[in-house]
Amino acid sequence: MTSTASQPAPAATTRTGEPLLEVQGVEKYFPGRRTGLLGQKGNPVKAVDGVSFSLGTGETLGLVGESGCGKSTTGRAVSKLIEPTGGTVRFEGRDVTNLSPRQMRPLRRELQMIFQDPYSSLNPRHTIGTVIGAPFAIQGERPKGGTKRAVQGLMERVGLNPEHYNRYPHEFSGGQRQRIGIARALALRPKLIVCDEPVSALDVSVQAQVVNLLEDLQSEFGLAYIFIAHDLSVVRHISDRVAVMYLGKIMEITDRDTLYEAPMHPYTHALLSAVPVPDPTTEARREKILLTGDLPSPSNPPSGCVFHTRCPKYKNELSESEREHCRTVEPVIEEKRPGQSVYCHFPQVRSDLIDGEPGPIRTTKPKAA
Amino acid sequence: MSLSGPTEFEAVAADDGLAGSGLQGDGNPAPDATAPGIAGRSLWAIAWRRLRRDKLALAGGVVIVLFILAAVFADPLAALYLNIVGRGSETFATAHNTPPRNVLDELTLLPVGAFSGASAKFWLGVTPQAGLDILTNLLYGARTSLVIAGLATALSLVLGVLAGVIAGFYRGWIDGVLSRIMDVLLSFPTLLFSLALVSVSSIITTSSFARYAVIVFVLGFFSFPYIGRIVRGQVLSLREKEFVEAARSLGAGNARIMFREIAPNLVGPILVYTTLAIPNNILGEAGLSFLGVGVVPPTPSWGQMLSDAGGFIQVDPFYIFLPGLAIFITVLAFNLFGDGLRDALDPKARR
Numbered sequence: 001m002t003s004t005a006s007q008p009a010p011a012a013t014t015r016t017g018e019p020l021l022e023v024q025g026v027e028k029y030f031p032g033r034r035t036g037l038l039g040q041k042g043n044p045v046k047a048v049d050g051v052s053f054s055l056g057t058g059e060t061l062g063l064v065g066e067s068g069c070g071k072s073t074t075g076r077a078v079s080k081l082i083e084p085t086g087g088t089v090r091f092e093g094r095d096v097t098n099l100s101p102r103q104m105r106p107l108r109r110e111l112q113m114i115f116q117d118p119y120s121s122l123n124p125r126h127t128i129g130t131v132i133g134a135p136f137a138i139q140g141e142r143p144k145g146g147t148k149r150a151v152q153g154l155m156e157r158v159g160l161n162p163e164h165y166n167r168y169p170h171e172f173s174g175g176q177r178q179r180i181g182i183a184r185a186l187a188l189r190p191k192l193i194v195c196d197e198p199v200s201a202l203d204v205s206v207q208a209q210v211v212n213l214l215e216d217l218q219s220e221f222g223l224a225y226i227f228i229a230h231d232l233s234v235v236r237h238i239s240d241r242v243a244v245m246y247l248g249k250i251m252e253i254t255d256r257d258t259l260y261e262a263p264m265h266p267y268t269h270a271l272l273s274a275v276p277v278p279d280p281t282t283e284a285r286r287e288k289i290l291l292t293g294d295l296p297s298p299s300n301p302p303s304g305c306v307f308h309t310r311c312p313k314y315k316n317e318l319s320e321s322e323r324e325h326c327r328t329v330e331p332v333i334e335e336k337r338p339g340q341s342v343y344c345h346f347p348q349v350r351s352d353l354i355d356g357e358p359g360p361i362r363t364t365k366p367k368a369a
Numbered sequence: 370m371s372l373s374g375p376t377e378f379e380a381v382a383a384d385d386g387l388a389g390s391g392l393q394g395d396g397n398p399a400p401d402a403t404a405p406g407i408a409g410r411s412l413w414a415i416a417w418r419r420l421r422r423d424k425l426a427l428a429g430g431v432v433i434v435l436f437i438l439a440a441v442f443a444d445p446l447a448a449l450y451l452n453i454v455g456r457g458s459e460t461f462a463t464a465h466n467t468p469p470r471n472v473l474d475e476l477t478l479l480p481v482g483a484f485s486g487a488s489a490k491f492w493l494g495v496t497p498q499a500g501l502d503i504l505t506n507l508l509y510g511a512r513t514s515l516v517i518a519g520l521a522t523a524l525s526l527v528l529g530v531l532a533g534v535i536a537g538f539y540r541g542w543i544d545g546v547l548s549r550i551m552d553v554l555l556s557f558p559t560l561l562f563s564l565a566l567v568s569v570s571s572i573i574t575t576s577s578f579a580r581y582a583v584i585v586f587v588l589g590f591f592s593f594p595y596i597g598r599i600v601r602g603q604v605l606s607l608r609e610k611e612f613v614e615a616a617r618s619l620g621a622g623n624a625r626i627m628f629r630e631i632a633p634n635l636v637g638p639i640l641v642y643t644t645l646a647i648p649n650n651i652l653g654e655a656g657l658s659f660l661g662v663g664v665v666p667p668t669p670s671w672g673q674m675l676s677d678a679g680g681f682i683q684v685d686p687f688y689i690f691l692p693g694l695a696i697f698i699t700v701l702a703f704n705l706f707g708d709g710l711r712d713a714l715d716p717k718a719r720r
Contacts, residue, residue: 081618101622108620121611125633138619184615 018093019054020224021078021192026051027086028070028077028248032299043299047073049248050087052333057191058218060225062239062256064232064271068295070248071228072116075194078226079113080104091192109139112185116197118177122169128155128180129165135187154183158213175206179213186217192224199234207231211238232275236260244268247306248298250333254340264336264347266313267291272353286352304328305345313346322346416637419713426709432702440515443508450504454492480685493691496674497681503674503688507695510671513664514699517584518650522643524589525596530632530639532593533600538608538627548601551594560656563587567662577665584663588653596642600635607631637714644707648700655696671696 027049032042048070055061063071077084080096088097096107115121122131132151136143143150152162158179169177178198185193195214199207211234217223229235235242236256243253244267252265263269270289277283291310296302308314308326318326325345333343420426439446480495493503536547563583570583607613608631616630655672657663664670671692678688 079618081614101617101620105620108618113615113618115611115615117611121615123612123616123630123634125636134616134621135619138616138621138625181615184619188619 020057020059020092021055021226022090022093023054023074023078023087024052024090025087026074026077026084026089028073028082029085045297045299046248046301047298048077048084049298049301051245051248051250052087053243053250053253055192055224055226057224058222059241060218060227060239062235062242063226063228063245064230064235064242065245065251066230066295068298069245070298071230071245072196073248074245075113075196075226075228079111079194080107081113105139109188110191112188112190112193114178114181114185114193114195114198117201118174118181119169119201121181122177124169127166127168128160128172131169131180132183132187135184139188141188150187151183154187155180157217158183158186159209173206174202175210178202178206178210182210182213182217186221189221190223192226194226194228196228197230198227200229200231207234214238232260232271244271247296247301249306249343250341251307251344252340252342253333258337258340262340262349262351263353264340264342264349265344266311266348267307269350269353270312302327303330305331305343307344313348318346416710416713420709423709423713425705426713429702429705429707429709432698433706436511436699436702437515439508440512443512447505447508450492450508494687496677496688497684501669503691506669506674507671507691510669510674510692510695511699513668513670514651514654514696517581517588517654517664518647520585521588521592521650521653522646524585525593525646526639526643528590528593529596530600530635533597534604534627534632534635536597537601537604538623538631540605544601547597551597554591555594557591559587559591562591563657564660564662567657575665577668580663580665584654584657587657588650592646592649596639596646599638599642603635603638604631607634641707641711641714644703644710648703648707651696651700651703 028047029044029049030047032044051070051074053061063074065071073082076082078089080089080099084097088095090096091107091111096104099107126134129148129151132154133147135141136147136150148165152165155162155165160176160179160183164171169180172180178201181198198214199210202210214225214227215238218225225238227235227238239256241253241255242259244251244259244265246267251267252259252263259268260272263272266289270291273287273289277286289312291312292315293310296306296309302309304325304327305311305314308323311326314323314326322345329345331343331345333341336342336344336347337349480497491502491504493507495502496506532547532551536544566587567580567583570579573579608626613626613630616626621630654663654670655675658670658672659676661676663672666673674692675689675696678692681688
């Protein structure tokens with residue numbers, strides 16, 4: 001689409017000097033529940049299990065996957081809202097993995113979050129002015145011209161009426177509330193914003209507005225985003241690169257166009273084949289890959305490749321010796337084609353899953369960039 | 370845009386009030402962005418609008434205000450009354466210490482006439498034996514009730530909110546310790562303990578201030594687990610809200626999160642608890658005074674009046690009726706107001 005095509009190629013952004021964020025083998029194991037009379041510890045829940053990626057300034061990484069795959073936990077571990085139990089997070093070359101909350105405070109200016117639920121992410125007892133002004137108050141910053149002016153400027157920038165400074169969150173709609181959350185994240189002029197499903201709770205029409213706002217702000221302030229979502233068309237619209245997660249691991253990570261047009265991992269194939277296509281003839285003709293079975297428990301993941309229990313390829317195409325390999329040897333995520341890393345023993349490019357056009361979100365106005 | 374005048378604003382406000390019960394969760398609660406009124410309608414304004422429609426709660430509120438006024442302005446009110454009935458030379462102290470002549474029967478020390486000897490000079494009559502003016506006694510008894518119930522409630526609020534917020538916020542062993550302490554206190558035989566405590570304390574000192582302090586402590590300390598549990602439960606759910614995470618992602622420390630982000634959301638339950646705890650403490654004070662371990666005479670107290678009247682119930686039930694009625698009306702008023710407030714503050718309540 002025109003709006004994103006005008007941006008520099010993702011690879012170029014990544015290679016301008018040092019990456020803004022470098023995540024290496026990050027793990028988050030939640031302690032298992034104590035069971036039995038003697039209170040033995042159960043298996044830890046491996047919410048995130050060795051996730052690695054890097055992100056350049058001004059770049060957007062989409063993080064997709066079904067519920068419970070660890071994408072939100074990854075976002076929270078990166079922004080240090082929860083402590084990773086393993087791996088390293090480097091921000092602007094500095095290892096921030098083990099910083100205490102106090103040591104993190106100055107870094108919070110650079111690294112912000114936008115939350116999923118616009119209803120619970122704003123304190124119902126605070127006015128909008130207080131909510132958006134909180135970053136200044138917490139960081140002890142006195143913006144030029146006073147906090148109120150700065151807040152009203154931010155409100156205007158995200159498309160809110162600055163006169164609503166003294167209103168309370170319950171007086172706003174979901175989309176407006178999400179704009180408030182965006183203004184709050186923007187207040188300290190961060191370099192990276194982790195967007196945790198920022199549009200999942202919104203109306204489709206409002207989703208487009210908010211996504212467009214995020215894109216405008218990105219080009220205006222040179223923001224980098226980690227965009228967590230489960231809507232593949234939204235992710236396709238906004239991302240430069242996309243990582244597909246399953247059971248706490250990245251299955252495939254590559255640039256946006258490659259992922260959608262030439263995905264290699266069977267799980268990516270299944271996800272893409274599930275995206276509805278607007279044209280009914282195409283929709284009826286194309287192959288739908290159905291995943292069977294339940295998502296395995298992250299406290300007791302399958303041996304070998306974690307996806308083999310539900311892998312359509314494992315089930316239908318592989319020989320018995322190949323299956324044996326899948327069951328016993330865990331694949332390593334590695335570059336199978338230039339810029340395309342895949343966690344699979346038997347990856348295969350498929351370009352027949354989705355037509356070249358992005359999904360429904362393309363109906364929104366092109367950005368006047 | 371400018372305000373379109375107070376009447377229109379009122380009309381808009383009233384409209385929203387009608388739809389107010391769908392406040393949270395029914396799709397789009399927000400008014401049109403171009404609606405007049407730049408100042409936000411706080412949750413308080415909405416609660417007040419709901420409360421205004423609750424006549425019973427309002428009546429309770431009026432009685433509460435009268436009760437507080439009576440307690441605070443007991444001196445001028447008593448003086449005014451004494452002036453009206455032509456006993457202007459008397460003060461509260463003399464009205465107490467010198468039984469007025471011609472009011473008590475000299476032999477039995479009972480008031481002359483029915484209804485505790487009520488007359489133009491003594492509107493509600495006088496007490497037997499001591500011959501105290503019952504109206505002034507009730508007036509000053511209100512002060513005793515308010516001071517003790519107020520201080521005891523304040524004590525239980527401070528302890529309860531602190532314990533509840535800390536237990537709910539930190540969870541883990543801190544929560545375990547605080548919660549067990551609260552459980553122990555709840556299973557404590559409070560009444561027996563306070564009887565014992567008063568006896569012990571009166572060995573050390575008999576000052577009326579010490580007695581006040583003991584009563585406030587007993588009532589306040591043993592009731593803080595009630596508010597503590599309510600607050601803890603609220604905090605347990607509030608701390609998981611995304612706005613807490615948002616504050617953390619901005620670099621806020623625990624203290625700020627507890628007292629700036631979470632605490633304001635507790636004001637509703639705390640307020641409701643307060644209006645329901647005050648009548649409890651009024652009853653508690655009356656009960657202790659009735660048992661003879663309350664405030665020391667001559668400080669009047671409704672419970673003490675009840676206790677004194679007990680011996681004369683066959684002679685003239687009016688003695689027991691008056692302080693009983695005072696306690697009943699006050700407690701009922703607080704409870705009605707508290708219930709109304711709870712409904713008004715609960716956005717999901719429907720009636």
